[in-house]
Amino acid sequence: MKTIAVLGAGMVGKAIALDLARQHQVISADINSDNLKVLDHPNIKTVQADLSKSKSIQQIISKADLVVGAVPGFMGFTTLQSVIEAKKDVVDISFFPEDPFELNVLAKKNDVVAIMDCGVAPGMDNILLAYHARTMQVESFTCVVGGLPFLRVKPFEYKAPFSPADVIEEYTRPARIVVNGKMIIKPALSEVEEMSFDEIGTLEAFNSDGLRSLVKTMKHVPNMKEKTLRYPGHARLMDALRNMGFFSKEEITVHGKKIAPLDVTSALFFPKWKYQAGEDEFTVMRITIDGKQNGKSKMIQYDLLDRYNHETKTSSMARTTGYTCTATANLILNGLYKKKGIHPPEHVGENEKCVQFILGYLRDRGVIYHKTEK
Amino acid sequence: MKTIAVLGAGMVGKAIALDLARQHQVISADINSDNLKVLDHPNIKTVQADLSKSKSIQQIISKADLVVGAVPGFMGFTTLQSVIEAKKDVVDISFFPEDPFELNVLAKKNDVVAIMDCGVAPGMDNILLAYHARTMQVESFTCVVGGLPFLRVKPFEYKAPFSPADVIEEYTRPARIVVNGKMIIKPALSEVEEMSFDEIGTLEAFNSDGLRSLVKTMKHVPNMKEKTLRYPGHARLMDALRNMGFFSKEEITVHGKKIAPLDVTSALFFPKWKYQAGEDEFTVMRITIDGKQNGKSKMIQYDLLDRYNHETKTSSMARTTGYTCTATANLILNGLYKKKGIHPPEHVGENEKCVQFILGYLRDRGVIYHKTEK
Numbered sequence: 001m002k003t004i005a006v007l008g009a010g011m012v013g014k015a016i017a018l019d020l021a022r023q024h025q026v027i028s029a030d031i032n033s034d035n036l037k038v039l040d041h042p043n044i045k046t047v048q049a050d051l052s053k054s055k056s057i058q059q060i061i062s063k064a065d066l067v068v069g070a071v072p073g074f075m076g077f078t079t080l081q082s083v084i085e086a087k088k089d090v091v092d093i094s095f096f097p098e099d100p101f102e103l104n105v106l107a108k109k110n111d112v113v114a115i116m117d118c119g120v121a122p123g124m125d126n127i128l129l130a131y132h133a134r135t136m137q138v139e140s141f142t143c144v145v146g147g148l149p150f151l152r153v154k155p156f157e158y159k160a161p162f163s164p165a166d167v168i169e170e171y172t173r174p175a176r177i178v179v180n181g182k183m184i185i186k187p188a189l190s191e192v193e194e195m196s197f198d199e200i201g202t203l204e205a206f207n208s209d210g211l212r213s214l215v216k217t218m219k220h221v222p223n224m225k226e227k228t229l230r231y232p233g234h235a236r237l238m239d240a241l242r243n244m245g246f247f248s249k250e251e252i253t254v255h256g257k258k259i260a261p262l263d264v265t266s267a268l269f270f271p272k273w274k275y276q277a278g279e280d281e282f283t284v285m286r287i288t289i290d291g292k293q294n295g296k297s298k299m300i301q302y303d304l305l306d307r308y309n310h311e312t313k314t315s316s317m318a319r320t321t322g323y324t325c326t327a328t329a330n331l332i333l334n335g336l337y338k339k340k341g342i343h344p345p346e347h348v349g350e351n352e353k354c355v356q357f358i359l360g361y362l363r364d365r366g367v368i369y370h371k372t373e374k
Numbered sequence: 375m376k377t378i379a380v381l382g383a384g385m386v387g388k389a390i391a392l393d394l395a396r397q398h399q400v401i402s403a404d405i406n407s408d409n410l411k412v413l414d415h416p417n418i419k420t421v422q423a424d425l426s427k428s429k430s431i432q433q434i435i436s437k438a439d440l441v442v443g444a445v446p447g448f449m450g451f452t453t454l455q456s457v458i459e460a461k462k463d464v465v466d467i468s469f470f471p472e473d474p475f476e477l478n479v480l481a482k483k484n485d486v487v488a489i490m491d492c493g494v495a496p497g498m499d500n501i502l503l504a505y506h507a508r509t510m511q512v513e514s515f516t517c518v519v520g521g522l523p524f525l526r527v528k529p530f531e532y533k534a535p536f537s538p539a540d541v542i543e544e545y546t547r548p549a550r551i552v553v554n555g556k557m558i559i560k561p562a563l564s565e566v567e568e569m570s571f572d573e574i575g576t577l578e579a580f581n582s583d584g585l586r587s588l589v590k591t592m593k594h595v596p597n598m599k600e601k602t603l604r605y606p607g608h609a610r611l612m613d614a615l616r617n618m619g620f621f622s623k624e625e626i627t628v629h630g631k632k633i634a635p636l637d638v639t640s641a642l643f644f645p646k647w648k649y650q651a652g653e654d655e656f657t658v659m660r661i662t663i664d665g666k667q668n669g670k671s672k673m674i675q676y677d678l679l680d681r682y683n684h685e686t687k688t689s690s691m692a693r694t695t696g697y698t699c700t701a702t703a704n705l706i707l708n709g710l711y712k713k714k715g716i717h718p719p720e721h722v723g724e725n726e727k728c729v730q731f732i733l734g735y736l737r738d739r740g741v742i743y744h745k746t747e748k
Contacts, residue, residue, distance in 0.1 A: 155614035240529035245642040254637045263628045268619040
């Protein structure tokens with residue numbers, strides 16, 4: 001039995017702590033005591049603490065064998081840095097915007113294994129691409145992914161598992177995609193296309209900035225794109241709002257008051273986009289890898305459909321993201337992955353044993369990647 | 375040659391002043407001197423004045439034979455009252471929300487002819503319904519009407535001839551319609567249906583609160599509705615914004631500042647929905663009157679399509695609204711209509727000579743109502 005410190009007890013952090021507590025001692029830390037209340041488990045010790053302070057982190061993790069970073073994105077990078085400075089192995093899912101490789105030299109110097117972006121997407125898509133890129137010449141990689149409510153209520157037919165501002169960020173940040181070996185920038189919400197999924201029906205997919213580290217690490221794959229899935233019609237509505245300026249962070253003056261339209265939009269969206277307790281939702285993902293193996297064309301597709309778990313009251317987003325992270329944490333604790341330095345999930349995917357371990361770990365929890373091959 | 379005072383020199387007020395100046399002396403008054411600048415015509419005298427002050431109005435109209443009310447809706451009722459108190463005949467197009475019949479006793483006492491809502495819709499639709507209701511038993515009356523830019527630019531494919539807040543009012547005020555002899559209330563933007571128009575193509579029509587006085591005066595017509603026309607898809611976008619609270623006048627608190635979302639929305643819409651100088655736009659209207667005449671089924675349809683006039687730089691909204699108003703003003707000056715009191719346009723429509731005069735007056739200006747009969 002090992003000791004793992006989980007920093008952050010939000011929706012995903014909670015699911016991570018509870019999953020790890022099945023086999024390990026867990027220290028779960030969050031600034032919000034309400035988040036910690038539900039973590040009533042003999043193997044979990046909760047600590048209320050301000051994780052924006054490096055000293056707090058150092059104290060909490062001092063006795064841990066491994067650390068999981070599950071804080072909000074804006075404080076993810078500094079948290080990861082604190083953990084590496086404390087010479088602890090770490091798996092991170094905070095999806096921070098900074099370049100993680102800036103911490104690479106420090107991580108190697110401190111003899112630390114640090115894996116970031118270790119969720120469902122980014123995360124599993126990186127792992128599966130790298131896994132197949134070992135044995136085939138990949139010509140094109142596409143990942144479409146989305147989390148949606150089962151109940152479709154017009155006009156938006158959407159609810160957000162995290163803050164509306166973070167969702168809106170996906171609708172505004174330009175999307176990096178790779179076409180014929182060149183990185184190009186497309187507007188978010190562009191190139192809307194319809195796609196159908198078993199048990200779900202027709203959804204729409206549009207460009208979003210989801211490739212992240214792959215743009216850097218997978219330069220030998222000439223075509224790569226990531227798209228977000230929503231019910232059809234959502235992108236047009238969001239495009240209209242964006243076009244009109246509702247997502248702008250630049251302040252305008254209204255009756256003498258300076259205000260950023262995005263703040264008004266977030267305030268209006270928050271109550272409307274909030275999931276009710278126990279509300280049915282799902283995560284759907286399709287990964288397509290096209291290319292050649294031994295001179296022959298080959299197409300591999302992975303399909304994931306994961307639903308809210310009513311028994312454990314765990315959302316599909318928490319399950320698919322959190323369990324990829326806990327699988328990877330166990331991988332490090334088991335000594336299956338021990339490369340020092342900063343590693344994106346595609347580095348883990350290069351190792352056959354690691355990939356099989358993760359897929360098996362997820363399968364045990366009902367998170368199943370259906371593979372088809374042509 | 376008579377003298378006519380035109381109160382308000384906005385988009386429609388200007389077109390009214392210029393049209394009347396072809397035959398009459400005109401006094402054109404507005405608080406904004408920029409609005410008055412373009413009225414450079416030997417028969418027009420301009421007066422900069424605050425028309426919210428009854429005294430200003432009394433002075434301006436003292437020598438007029440007739441007054442036209444073309445002020446913004448919110449000050450329309452008090453302006454009309456001031457004119458009636460000054461014992462002047464008046465035609466009004468301010469489309470104020472108050473009940474005009476509250477001024478009926480005063481108008482009769484002061485020996486004044488006062489016709490309100492005298493534009494294209496309300497206005498011409500009321501006139502044409504009443505005209506045919508004289509000789510047939512009308513079972514159903516439908517008016518669909520809209521003003522649109524020729525250039526369709528996504529996402530909204532719309533521009534506003536007046537302030538966005540006034541357009542948004544059409545999207546929020548519940549629509550009164552008459553079904554089987556009963557007045558019922560439907561949400562604005564509801565019952566969206568597609569309809570096609572010559573030279574324009576397919577548009578969508580949705581409920582808006584346009585029947586106004588007809589609900590009261592045409593109790594013998596068992597089915598009446600008015601719908602607004604837009605390019606397809608507009609209603610869903612507007613419904614989404616309304617649903618999310620962007621049209622709400624109730625203040626919310628954002629970062630400690632109290633703000634009404636509608637004010638933010640109006641500020642964002644204003645620059646986006648503004649017509650460029652000389653931009654092509656059109657007004658389209660279809661009036662359908664179904665019923666029986668001498669025991670036989672009869673259907674009468676009027677179609678109007680009017681375009682921006684590049685020669686006179688007059689928008690179709692100003693043409694179709696303003697020239698109905700100036701036709702009616704001439705009707706009163708010619709002694710064709712002389713009933714004292716407050717009159718909605720349907721009262722004018724009961725008089726064959728008046729209707730023929732108005733249709734001819736409009737035809738002379740290129741505003742043509744195509745009639746088809748089945």
